[in-house]
Amino acid sequence: MALKRTKIVDIFSPELIGEQVCVKGWVRTRRGNKHVQFVALNDGSTIKNLQIVIDLEKFGEDELKPITTGSSLHVEGTLVASQGKGQTVEVQAQSIEIYGTADPDEYPLQKKGHTLEFLREKAHLRMRTNTFGAVFRIRHHLAFAIHKFFNDKGFFYMHTPLITASDCEGAGDMFQVTTLNLGDLPKNEDGSNDYTKDFFGKPTSLTVSGQLEGELGATSLGAIYTFGPTFRAENSNTPRHLAEFWMIEPEVAFNDITDNMDLAEEFIKYCVQYALDHCKDDIEFLNQMYDNTLIDRLQGVLKQEFVRLSYTEGIKILEESGKKFEFPVKWGVDLQSEHERYLVEQHFKRPVILTDYPREIKAFYMKQNDDGKTVRAMDVLFPQIGEIIGGSEREENYDKLISEIERRGIPMKDMWWYLETRKFGTVPHAGFGLGFERLILFVTGMANIRDVIPFPRTPNNAEF
Ligand code: 4AD
Numbered sequence: 001m002a003l004k005r006t007k008i009v010d011i012f013s014p015e016l017i018g019e020q021v022c023v024k025g026w027v028r029t030r031r032g033n034k035h036v037q038f039v040a041l042n043d044g045s046t047i048k049n050l051q052i053v054i055d056l057e058k059f060g061e062d063e064l065k066p067i068t069t070g071s072s073l074h075v076e077g078t079l080v081a082s083q084g085k086g087q088t089v090e091v092q093a094q095s096i097e098i099y100g101t102a103d104p105d106e107y108p109l110q111k112k113g114h115t116l117e118f119l120r121e122k123a124h125l126r127m128r129t130n131t132f133g134a135v136f137r138i139r140h141h142l143a144f145a146i147h148k149f150f151n152d153k154g155f156f157y158m159h160t161p162l163i164t165a166s167d168c169e170g171a172g173d174m175f176q177v178t179t180l181n182l183g184d185l186p187k188n189e190d191g192s193n194d195y196t197k198d199f200f201g202k203p204t205s206l207t208v209s210g211q212l213e214g215e216l217g218a219t220s221l222g223a224i225y226t227f228g229p230t231f232r233a234e235n236s237n238t239p240r241h242l243a244e245f246w247m248i249e250p251e252v253a254f255n256d257i258t259d260n261m262d263l264a265e266e267f268i269k270y271c272v273q274y275a276l277d278h279c280k281d282d283i284e285f286l287n288q289m290y291d292n293t294l295i296d297r298l299q300g301v302l303k304q305e306f307v308r309l310s311y312t313e314g315i316k317i318l319e320e321s322g323k324k325f326e327f328p329v330k331w332g333v334d335l336q337s338e339h340e341r342y343l344v345e346q347h348f349k350r351p352v353i354l355t356d357y358p359r360e361i362k363a364f365y366m367k368q369n370d371d372g373k374t375v376r377a378m379d380v381l382f383p384q385i386g387e388i389i390g391g392s393e394r395e396e397n398y399d400k401l402i403s404e405i406e407r408r409g410i411p412m413k414d415m416w417w418y419l420e421t422r423k424f425g426t427v428p429h430a431g432f433g434l435g436f437e438r439l440i441l442f443v444t445g446m447a448n449i450r451d452v453i454p455f456p457r458t459p460n461n462a463e464f
């Protein structure tokens with residue numbers, strides 16, 4: 001009977017020593033001498049490589065020739081305790097089958113030490129490197145942690161549509177969705193496009209957020225969360241923006257802004273703790289390779305309570321800081337990441353939740369404060385990242401919401417279904433959105449958001 005394959009992540013257990021094992025994977029390196037060759041094999045299940053020892057008395061030179069970096073192997077042999085440095089066990093090969101070769105003159109990852117920029121151009125292969133293997137294993141565990149957190153709290157996972165007919169968020173330019181022939185658009189008499197001929201009979205786009213539908217869920221099921229891709233066609237070429245990113249949006253009936261802040265803080269801490277508990281090897285690798293303050297920073301966030309502060313107080317601190325910012329600060333401006341990071345990294349030295357922003361720089365649905373100038377918004381600001389979460393208590397008063405929609409000139413007819421939540425059994429409620437890739441940036445310590453999603457979508461970049 002054929003020997004069953006063991007994943008490399010499972011092979012380092014002492015019970016297997018002395019056993020016959022079958023392993024499969026890709027060659028990371030090969031070295032050795034005339035008597036013995038050592039192959040480092042990796043199968044993606046862990047950052048650890050498994051050493052394969054090849055006795056040249058048992059294998060011919062020619063047979064081994066195609067075993068170069070990047071080639072793929074099926075190896076059977078005996079698992080033994082290793083005398084060598086850097087590993088506890090190794091496999092003494094008895095049979096080797098080569099699945100696929102990787103010509104050293106062509107294989108892009110033949111050499112070690114490529115820059116992250118170079119690897120971005122090789123996104124189809126970069127998951128085979130230590131760095132990206134680590135990042136994408138962590139990404140998986142964080143996604144799982146998020147579902148576990150909300151499931152354990154009794155939230156329902158809600159799927160909101162990706163194609164939408166409303167741009168209610170005003171979050172940025174939207175990608176249009178159409179089946180019309182762009183080279184020959186049907187026209188109305190006044191020269192405008194005739195969208196009645198389009199697939200949905202009206203203009204549609206990819207969604208920038210699942211929140212508005214999420215509110216329909218929360219005001220029915222009580223507590224929901226969404227976790228899906230969102231799309232923003234804003235032309236911001238920064239290390240923190242993607243045109244396609246994943247967002248988690250919990251929405252809870254009867255929560256006020258304090259409950260919302262409590263939930264956000266507990267949620268992020270849970271995710272960070274989960275990653276420390278389940279991704280130890282990968283985080284240690286990243287800590288050692290890129291940023292030896294990473295683990296301290298993660299543990300720091302767990303230990304400290306987040307500062308809670310109003311936007312107005314935050315502006316005061318920034319104004320009194322005496323620091324020259326690229327974008328000057330005064331009450332009413334939207335905060336830039338340099339301002340957010342000053343508050344977090346220099347002033348408070350811990351995460352900050354900023355609340356009660358000026359109404360004019362926030363979305364129409366946020367609950368209006370009595371001062372007439374601010375809304376019950378909250379942004380969670382993080383070291384290295386800046387804004388990681390944006391949310392608010394929602395305006396539940398029908399008349400106030402209508403007058404805000406009118407004041408902003410938002411087309412009311414697109415909003416009728418949303419307004420009915422305030423018309424029939426309206427309740428106080430609150431929610432927020434966590435940018436999944438920004439969380440992964442924080443947990444991995446990577447500096448560019450393009451390096452924490454397998455195939456980033458940014459202006460002029462949709463190759464893979
Ligand atoms: O602050 P935003 O725009 O909030 C919303 O979309 C609300 N509907 C959320 C809610 O209350 N349910 O986006 C939320 C988060 C930001 O804090 C940021 O972490 C992330 O989404 N984000 C982006 N991440 C990557 N690339 C982009 N272009 C992003 N824009 C926002």
Ligand code: MG
Nearest residue numbers: 379387389390
């Ligand atoms: Mg925001």
